[in-house]
Amino acid sequence: MSRVSTGSGPRPASGGFETFSWYYFRISGVILIFLVIVHLIIMHVTNDVSCTTYMFVSMRYSNPFWRLFDWLLLTLALTHGMNGLRVVIDDYVRSASARLWLLSVVGVLLLVFFMLGTITLITFQPLPAAQQGIQCLR
Amino acid sequence: MYKGQSGMWSWLFHRVSGLAILLFLLIHIVDISMLSFGPAVYNNSILLFDQWEVRLLSLALIAAILYHAFNGIRIMLIDFWPKAVKYQKVLFTIVLVVTIALFIPSAYFVMGPVLYWFTHVHVASVAH
Numbered sequence: 001m002s003r004v005s006t007g008s009g010p011r012p013a014s015g016g017f018e019t020f021s022w023y024y025f026r027i028s029g030v031i032l033i034f035l036v037i038v039h040l041i042i043m044h045v046t047n048d049v050s051c052t053t054y055m056f057v058s059m060r061y062s063n064p065f066w067r068l069f070d071w072l073l074l075t076l077a078l079t080h081g082m083n084g085l086r087v088v089i090d091d092y093v094r095s096a097s098a099r100l101w102l103l104s105v106v107g108v109l110l111l112v113f114f115m116l117g118t119i120t121l122i123t124f125q126p127l128p129a130a131q132q133g134i135q136c137l138r
Numbered sequence: 139m140y141k142g143q144s145g146m147w148s149w150l151f152h153r154v155s156g157l158a159i160l161l162f163l164l165i166h167i168v169d170i171s172m173l174s175f176g177p178a179v180y181n182n183s184i185l186l187f188d189q190w191e192v193r194l195l196s197l198a199l200i201a202a203i204l205y206h207a208f209n210g211i212r213i214m215l216i217d218f219w220p221k222a223v224k225y226q227k228v229l230f231t232i233v234l235v236v237t238i239a240l241f242i243p244s245a246y247f248v249m250g251p252v253l254y255w256f257t258h259v260h261v262a263s264v265a266h
Contacts, residue, residue, distance in 0.1 A: 004223055026217070029210045036203060044247050049196070050188045054177035074167070081160035088153065113167050120171045133177035137188055138251060 021083055028080045035073045050138035058126035067121050074117040082110045144230045152209050155202035162199050190252040200244045201237065208233040 013019075043052055060066045085106050093099045126132065169187075172180045186192055212229045216222045222229065 026210075026214050029207075029214070033207050033211070036207065040200065040203070040244075044196075044200075044244070048247075048251050049184065049193075050251065053184055054173070054180045057173060057180075077159075077163055078167075081156065081163060084153075084156045085160060088157065109164070113164055116171050117167045120167075120173055124173050127177065131177065133181050137181065137185055 021087075024083065025080065028076045032073070032076050032080060035069065035076065038069075039073060048136075048138070051136040053133060053135060053137060054126075055132045055135050057124070058132055061121075061124055061126070067124075071118065071121050074121070075114065078110060078114055078117070082106055144227050148209055148212070148226075148230050148233070151205060152213075155206040158202050159199065159206060188252075190249070193248050193252055197245055197248045200248065201241050204237045204240050204244075205233070208236050 043049060047056065086103060089099060089102045089106065093102055169183050172183045187196065209230075212226075212233050215229060216226060
């Protein structure tokens with residue numbers, strides 16, 4: 001027999017970062033569902049990974065829409081995931097100093113990988129067609 | 139109420155799949171950054187993803203993504219639809235069924251090209 005909330009009793013903390021985090025998981029999650037499914041279809045269904053070569057990327061990224069799409073996927077997935085990692089660390093790590101350490105690592109990872117991905121997406125300039133290598137590896 | 143029942147497993151799989159996806163994402167950001175080093179380097183790193191062992195891992199990743207996405211929808215239903223909490227077990231079953239149902243065609247697309255002697259799946263032409 002499941003016990004369901006009656007609506008009375010002690011209230012959880014409202015406002016603040018945790019509430020934002022709660023909403024952020026769900027909002028970013030909904031957008032990510034759409035972004036990830038399209039990404040998977042492009043990379044595995046309408047193409048095969050052996051054809052996702054430099055030439056393939058050049059063709060896609062000649063349209064700035066795909067750069068933006070991928071950047072959105074990068075940002076939302078990275079923040080959604082790192083927020084999740086933060087929750088997991090908070091759940092299992094008791095000592096405050098260890099938590100501080102680990103959460104700092106999470107923050108640094110977030111920053112570094114976000115920068116790496118963004119720089120890659122922004123600075124990609126395809127070489128002239130003759131130098132782009134083969135279309136499919138298989 | 140939760141220990142050892144569907145509520146616990148759904149939460150646990152959600153957490154494990156999330157961490158696995160995050161780990162993959164970090165690796166993926168690095169391999170895509172190889173683009174900055176030109177076609178020879180980048181195509182070489184793509185070759186890695188073509189190996190059947192890595193394709194198998196990609197398939198496992200897709201399973202994790204499918205489960206995490208659909209269970210996420212289930213979580214949101216439970217959050218925002220008051221009656222859903224009574225149906226949480228049914229919803230969990232639906233999540234598992236849909237995950238497996240979409241996993242099967244994924245296996246076909248991901249493993250097909252390396253099992254071509256069996257499936258005769260040729261690589262699809264490039265589309266953008």
